[in-house]
Amino acid sequence: MPTNVKPEEKSVVAQLNFDTKTAKRVAWSEWEFTIVGPFEIEVCNASYGFKKRDHVYRVMIDEQGEPVSCTCKGFKHYHGPNDRVGKHMLAVAAVGGPTVLNAAVDFDPAPAPVKADGGCECDGHEFPCFECYRSGRRELP
Template sequence: MRLRKTMSTKSPTELESDEKAQKRAQWEQFGFHVEAPGQVEVTNESHDNPADHQYVVTLDDVTGKAMACTCPHHVHRSAFCKHMTAVENATDDGTLTAFPSDDETDENDTESAECDCDGLNGFPCWPCVRTGRKELPN
């Protein structure tokens, strides 16, 4: 007889940062880039190759609390990870604005001029779709 292990899945609102995630978020160096309102790319600068340790944390647009992360720890364990903790810490202390105003977005929108839409025969590139600058055709 084979036993199957069942995992209980918690909704993001039920997740809380544990002590280990808090400590790691404080000990390690993180870089942040707001990809879109509520979408923060987090780079763990403590690794030898930080580009291999980039994940996206999604924040709730009402509460401002972290809901999800693309890192393996959150994806496979439904756990509140160090990346989510680091983003919440940075937004709480004012060093990160995860929901920039329209004025801030326009000032930082120089990257949008360099998108890949031009080479796609009228089809929008993923960065333009994700940030809401363009919509996918039906």
């Protein structure tokens, strides 16, 4: 069947190798995504409710936004050696989609603004910037 989709607009999911069982597990689960670094996405299976923090893994993607690896045991022992993506990688591509993938590709961690004298631009203000507060350099008033 002919389509109107250009080759460069093809879905990442269509390019991935996965089985039916993996697709069903992704569809039946609830997912949460956090961009934690350039090309790095934290994936949480929220279906586990209050135990969901025990089911958090990191999925790495390449420059084209395609998942390439995962920190879970399933990828290391089963999916990776069989040249297939696991459920966390498929969830990033199918559920997170282009929004999450593009955000991870374009991620640019902004460092705290630093003055020439080594201080921060927030030094002249009552409240610290997030980076100064997080690092413990400044406390809230």
